[in-house]
Amino acid sequence: MTSKPPERLRLDRLATPIGESLIVTDEAGYLRAFDWADRETGMARLLRLHYGSIVPEPGGAPGNLKRLLRRYFEGDLGCLSAVEWRTAGTPFQRAVWRGLTAIAPGETLSYGALAAKLGRPQSVRAVGLANGANPISVVVPCHRVIGADGSLTGYGGGIARKRWLLNHEGAAFRDAPARRARAA
Numbered sequence: 001m002t003s004k005p006p007e008r009l010r011l012d013r014l015a016t017p018i019g020e021s022l023i024v025t026d027e028a029g030y031l032r033a034f035d036w037a038d039r040e041t042g043m044a045r046l047l048r049l050h051y052g053s054i055v056p057e058p059g060g061a062p063g064n065l066k067r068l069l070r071r072y073f074e075g076d077l078g079c080l081s082a083v084e085w086r087t088a089g090t091p092f093q094r095a096v097w098r099g100l101t102a103i104a105p106g107e108t109l110s111y112g113a114l115a116a117k118l119g120r121p122q123s124v125r126a127v128g129l130a131n132g133a134n135p136i137s138v139v140v141p142c143h144r145v146i147g148a149d150g151s152l153t154g155y156g157g158g159i160a161r162k163r164w165l166l167n168h169e170g171a172a173f174r175d176a177p178a179r180r181a182r183a184a
Contacts, residue, residue: 010059050088
């Protein structure tokens with residue numbers, strides 16, 4: 001989802017079971033970024049990359065957006081599909097981010113499977129990079145991408161948060177990579 005660049009951004013905060021979140025919205029109320037307070041510097045860097053010199057001003061996120069986020073953390077896993085969001089980024093990144101939203105709560109995909117679903121099976125690394133540059137954590141569910149062996153892989157918000165989110169959604173995953181047999 002994309003649109004004209006915003007003229008102003010607002011920054012709000014929301015307490016969640018896994019830490020304080022940061023909610024960045026534009027003047028029309030669209031979600032532009034969602035991240036964690038302990039990652040504020042990284043989020044600011046992504047916002048500069050996508051929106052230039054626009055710095056979010058303190059301000060409240062739309063009430064409906066905050067209600068939907070609270071409902072998700074309270075267990076209404078499907079409610080995030082009602083969140084209206086917009087991003088900058090390259091056309092490829094936006095395609096990956098739209099692809100992430102097709103992964104239902106409780107399901108996971110490997111990077112390779114996501115690349116194949118996008119019609120780009122040779123672009124596994126590029127899909128991984130786009131996944132890592134996702135500015136709208138949780139709502140654009142990059143946490144649902146796991147290793148090909150079903151194990152947890154990196155997550156910008158930290159593996160503990162990824163584990164919590166996947167457990168919250170009832171997803172199956174391996175907590176550690178499968179051990180490879182050593183050559184004798």
